Structures are given as C-alpha cells and as structure tokens.
Amino acid sequence: MKLKEFAKQVGLSPTTVSRALSGYPEVSETTRARVAEAAVRLGYSPNVNAVRLKTGRAGAIGVVMGRAGEFHFAEFMAGMAERLVAEETDILVIPMADPNQEDEMQLYRRLVESRRVDAIIVHSPKPNDERIALLHELGMPFLVHGRSAIDVPHAWLDIDNEAAIMRATSHLIDLGHRRIAMINGRPGATYALHRDSGFRKALQSHGIEPDPQLMASGNFTDELGFRFARSFLEQPNPPTAFVAGSMMTALGVYRAARSLGLQIGRDVSVIAHDDVFPYLTADNMVPSLSATRSSMRAAGTRCADLVLQLLSGRSPLEIHELWPVELILRESTGPARQSTS
C-alpha cells in the first residue's frame, strides 16, 4: 500500500497523512488519531527507501567487523541491539576485507560516500587513528569505542583500562608478588597501551622494574594465553602472578599452570579482564577467577544511545565517557609463596 492510495482511503492528502504519521505539530489531534488508526488497520507503512532518499537519512548505524570474528563483538552488538530495538535504526555490519591499512581507509571512505549509514562506531582505536581523522574530515558522525590521542574532536566511550590494570597489579603486589607477568592484547590499540601503562605504573610505584621477559601481547585466544604463560613459567625466574587480557587468555593461563602442576591461587595468582560473557563466567572457573570487570554488552547499549544523541544534534565534544572498572577478587589470587619471592 502506497501513501497516495492510503491517503485516498483516509480521505486526506498525502501531505497531511505524512505529517500525521511523522508527528508534525501542524496537524490536529483528531486527524492524527484517525490516520494512525487507519495505518494500523490498513497496514500502511512508508517505504523506507523513499523516506531515506528524501530525508537523506540512512536509518542505520555502521559497525566495521574485523576479520577475526572476535567474541567480544557479538556481545557489543547484542548490547547495541538492546537499545536500538525500539528505534527506527538498524545495525549495519560492514565486513573488513583485509587488515591492510590503505584498504581500511578506503573502506571507510566508501562507506561514507555510499551514505548507507548515518553514523559509524569505531572500535579499538589507535592513539593516532587515521580513521578518526578521516571520518572527521568527511563530516560523518561517529563514536569511538575506546580512546585515541588524536587531535581531532570526537565522541568517545571507553573503560578505564589503565586504572583497572593498575589496580589489579597493585593488588598482586600487595599480596607480595614481585614477578608479575602481563599478557596484553594486540599492540597498537590504545587500550593495550593503557593497560601496559597501568601495569608499569603499578610496578614502578612500588619500586619494581617491569621485566620485558614477562610481557607479551597478541590476540585474545586460549592458545596464546597458554603459550605465553607456559613459556614464562618455564623461565629460570618464573612469575608468581599473571595479569591476563581476556577470559580466553585466562583459560590458557589456567591450563599452562595446571600442566606444570601449579595450583592457581596458591602457586600462581591470576587476574584477568572480564568483559562479562553469558557463556563463560569468571565466577564459575575453578578456582574462580579474580577479574577486572566491565560489561561489553552495557557498553554496546550505551554506545548506541550516545550515537542516537549524536544524530539528534548533541555535540561530539560533550560526549566523553570514561567508565570505571570493577575489580572482583575471587579465588585465583592469593599471597605470593615465600619460595618464589
């Protein structure tokens, strides 16, 4: 059913009908009610493509998905979905062809030009992220999930990675640990740098020099968690505690410790960062895992919300949210054993 036909049925002009449905003020309440009722009854709804052409709005928020198919991604999206479900806004997933630098810029450029999205969410930004510069230059509204040091005004939401890891590390130090290993995310992204910095600061403020031999970074996989932890533990002067970048990493660390006959929480302490997944909870691990916790899903919800604000005119300059991160202590952390100090 088209507008013209529908309008005829209701006995009004297309103009008035359009206005009534879009909630314009210059249409009387009685008319609006009549139109709304008829729309439901006759099953009329405006053709999205026509609306989009006319208004220039795409009705969608773009999220670029890296090749890795990160498990975080689904949670974040689920969170966004929670906020957008009642809205007239879709989530458009844009696949990234190659991790190639130039290609990625090209992808964003094309995405903007194609006008398929009203706004873009940028993930895992780097300190000097070209994407941010580009989007700003092109005038596309965007929100950065994470932080960048780039000198371009932009909206962002991030969790306080530095403080989180600093606190976690400090806690380990307070427990008497001196040799603490760190398994970080892929280098380059700001969050990894922040965590690195938090780690170092905690050590240094206690007079401990960070040991590069105990620091590694890479994808958040069970496998890398295992490999790094294992190689650290096999060093002549092994760590007594670990700070792990993700739940998957933690699984690997647990496995490595076990494979060497070490008991977690007693021989080796572990704190990981937990993005809160419904299918794998820190509390249920054995022993239960101490973690810095921040819900990825909540971040998704809030990001969606902020993007909507952005689209309804709020200035990006006002939108900066830094979320504190909880530290939840469970059984995987305990005092350092004397023998290893």
Add this chain to the structure above:
Amino acid sequence: MKLKEFAKQVGLSPTTVSRALSGYPEVSETTRARVAEAAVRLGYSPNVNAVRLKTGRAGAIGVVMGRAGEFHFAEFMAGMAERLVAEETDILVIPMADPNQEDEMQLYRRLVESRRVDAIIVHSPKPNDERIALLHELGMPFLVHGRSAIDVPHAWLDIDNEAAIMRATSHLIDLGHRRIAMINGRPGATYALHRDSGFRKALQSHGIEPDPQLMASGNFTDELGFRFARSFLEQPNPPTAFVAGSMMTALGVYRAARSLGLQIGRDVSVIAHDDVFPYLTADNMVPSLSATRSSMRAAGTRCADLVLQLLSGRSPLEIHELWPVELILRESTGPARQSTS
C-alpha cells in the same frame, strides 16, 4: 557528486552513464571505459538510497539476532562477511525484542514490509517453524540455516547433526561405554532434536536403552555444562562418557570431572561438538578434546553465497545442502574403565 553533474563532466547523458556503470550491453566499450575511469577519478558513486528506491532492491541481507548474543553468531557473521565483502550487499542485524512468540512473528512481518532487506537468514529453526511459513507466505526470499520439517518449499543449509552425534555416540559405545550422558542444546530447535535422535539411535542399535536421567538440555554455557555434568556424575550410577553440545559445555564438563577428581580420557570420556572458534580450540584443551567438527564460519560464507544465488533467481527448491560432520578423536576419549561398566 550527483549523476547529473557527473554526466555533464563526462559529456554524456545521465542515461548512458547509468547504463555504462551498471554494465548494460547497449553502451560501447570505449564509452564504458571512459565513464568508469571518470567515476573513479571524480569520485562518483550512485546514491544508494536513490538506487534502492528505484530498483526496489534493499542491498542487504537480514539476520535476526536473538537476545542471547550467542558466540556462534559472530563466527557465522564473520563467515557471511567473507563472502559479501566484494558484493554490493550489506548485512543487516535485526535485534529481537523479546523471545515472545507473537512478537517474533510481528518482527518478521514488519521486517518484510519495511523492505529493508532483500532476503533473510533464519537460524535454529523448529520442526514446524512459523517463521518459515510466514516468510514463504509473504514472498520474501529466505534461507534457513538448520532444518525444518515444515511443508513449505524453502532453501536450507544444515549440518548432519544426527549422523554426527550418532557416530560420536557409537564410537563411545565401541570403546565400551554403556552409561553415556548427553548435554543437548535448548529443546525445540530441530538441531537439538536431530542430535537427540542420533544419540538414541546409536544407543538403541547397540541394545542400550537411553536413560532420561543422563540427558539434559539448555543454553550452551560453561555453567550449564558444569551443573549438568556434575549432577550426573554424582548419581548412584554415573555416566562414563559425555556427549556435549558445544565447546562451552565441554569446558563445564571438564571442570565438573576435575572437581570430582576424575581424569578425562581415562575415568570419563568426552566428545563435544566444535563449531571451530579461533579463540578456543579443541586441540588445545587438556586433555585435547575429541569433537564432531563443522566450521560455523564456513557455513556463514556458504549461506551468504546461497542467498546471493537465491536473489539472482535460483529456485529455493534446488538449494538444500546437508554438510557432513567430521569426527576428530583426541585424548578426551578412551576405553571405558571396567569398574564402571
């Protein structure tokens, strides 16, 4: 840059330019080349919304995301993305408001009416799935990922869950196991029924009566894996082997066995279904996990491909793919111990 302006620059009519770019035959090769070159040089690309309005194509495939934010989902999407990256087709993620039945139908109905997608992928269908009936009735092209027994012609791609679980179970029986537990996915979905059926068939063909006390189902979470496994193992006549529905479930089963001092592969055997996640691999578990394996990512890629075929006119009746599932034996399966038989 708009078509009109661009056409003027190239010295041709909008008509010819449009045709040249869309690859129509009635334009000379020289002209086409000239236009293509100019388009790149001047950065012209047609306004998507205008194209969509005119052609009626939405340029997107819809995927409805359940609330759970399943970890499978991201892999599947990543797979789709792999196929669609070179195509002019987006992935539209449609959030599902409530697991409420009626609401879900409403969601699909609105989605179709809104014309935001050219096709829909339906996940985890039930044997008599209303969504399939609805989409068929509404004339929206769709592909079912999974299978349904519904008497409505439709395209589908599924893995052979029944054969997979039957083979896994048979293998356990061959190893001497008689008390085998099954932790299945949420009841209702066809795949869960197929797995259940494969499990029962394997047992019955060996003269073993399935014990309802050893069968459970629920979400694929670490926690449920643990809870079910633990409760089974604490029964008077505990199982000596497990068939687990997912990697996460397997993690829980491992944990439960360990918590009771049982050694996996010796005291208790485990086979799980592995959808192949980059961040958690069966091979790396300790002991390494025997698994029925089928790549979720590959399924996503193929589904995207099939949907494109559907859209270019191939009949849904021709599109039925049943993928065999590998059984990979590793260390988590071993002969049943005499004491427990």
Add this chain to the structure above:
DNA sequence: TCCAAAATTGAAAACGGTTTGGTTGCTTGT
C-alpha cells in the same frame, strides 16, 4: 459582526537515480 492571525490542509516540487521508448547516424544488402 468583521478582520487579522493562527491553525489546518493541499498541490506540486524536490530527492537522485533507473528504465522505457524513442531518436540519430551508420552499416548493410539489393
């Protein structure tokens, strides 16, 4: 009661492309 101002409603012009139905030249075959 009458008139200006305010409240409603409509006609028609966009929005930016695609596609129908020509038109124009140029080859051919006779």
Add this chain to the structure above:
DNA sequence: ACAAGCAACCAAACCGTTTTCAATTTTGGA
C-alpha cells in the same frame, strides 16, 4: 541509391516519500 537493421545515445517518466509554499478554514479580539 534506398530501405532496413543496428549500434549508440538521450529525454522524460517514474520510484514513494517529504517538504515548501500557498490556500483554506477557524479562532479570537475589537
């Protein structure tokens, strides 16, 4: 030399809305 056929191009209609501008009706104050 001429009609027919064909290749290459173009003008204008159309996709289904929103929105500008103008027309009409109501309302309120003098």
